[in-house]
Amino acid sequence: MQSSGEAPRLKKPSWKDPRLLIGLLLVVASTAGIVALLESQDDTTQVYAARVDLPVGAPLVAEDLVPMPVRLGEASGSYLRVADGIAERAVVTRLVAGGELLPLTAVGTSDELDRKPIGLTVEDPLPTGTAAGDRVDVWVSLRTDTNSYDEPQRLLEAAEVAELTVGESALGSSSSTLVQVLVEDETLPALLDALSNDARIAVVLNPGAGS
Template sequence: MVRRPERSERGALRLDPRLVIGILLVAGSTTGVWALVSGLDDSVEAYALRETATPGTRIEAGDLVVESVRLGATVDRYLVPGEVPDRGLVVTRTVERGELVPDSAVDDVDRSGLASVVVPTRGALPTGLGPGSTVDVWAARELERGAYEPPAVLVANAEVAAIQEPEGMVDSGGVSVELLIPRDKVAALLEGLTAGDSIDLVPARATGR
């Protein structure tokens, strides 16, 4: 009588060695690619500003956000975590929101030679005016009621530091604009504001930085 093979013998699975070798080759290839990509990733962490900052603004670590970027050999030119002292740093030129902070745009002390003056406006501001914008401050002295001298530029290329909207339930007559101007122009501008001169802000012609 012929003996039939047992069920367990018929169902036994034979593992093809070629399949095992193929799996090992794929796994090795995947690991190699991952290691190569990881080795090529030269991303570093650098600081970017949460909001636009103008010259004379003191910034601290809380005003910054960490970005992972590829800077290559230029990494030493930007502010990175660990380089902001507890007392903060002073911005020496306008740095836009989301922009990486160059080392050249900050200093330990304010050396800008600029002063901040708030100028009330008589009407609507020019479209697109905001922090970092530059304006020429035009002034016309009142000769008599309703009559003014020809207007002239009192301060050229003043930088807008902030725009202050009216607060409270009562409209105070318009927004006020905080300007950064050379210290030697402060007296003339304050004199014009006190005398009630007609003062207007006109967007300055764009200049490259």
């Protein structure tokens, strides 16, 4: 018989004790939840972004690209992944602005390009802020036999600007602008014919074409 002055002995927990099993399950579940949370926070994919503006037809080289960790879920498969590398002779098929992620739809080969950059010298300055990627209409006035010019006709509508180069006169003021526009193969002969016959060329910004 146990005396009243003795403290009751604590029983050693048993593996069959349901409270111990429940406690272990709670610890395991909590640990698994923390691991899953950490893994989801680190679920990033390395894709390429353009370091500088890449015009149409520009070859894809590592120097012009920068790896970018992104968390886009299923959408990450729409961009060029660093793990996939850069294919030989790959070029940009549309303008990719500096800092933009490189979409797979903008990557191809030179054989796939159906637009060619053609340089047009424009005397009248384009609006301030005009840049590569903007859309312009190209108007042509053909030279006549009497050394005059016909009424201007719109030859290209919403052509994409690939590059702009503003020239300077001897006094330092702007004299002309070389506008590189992307011309589709089907309209290329007409434009080249106009240029070879000293036609007057006018380039008009078409701000609503890209909207």
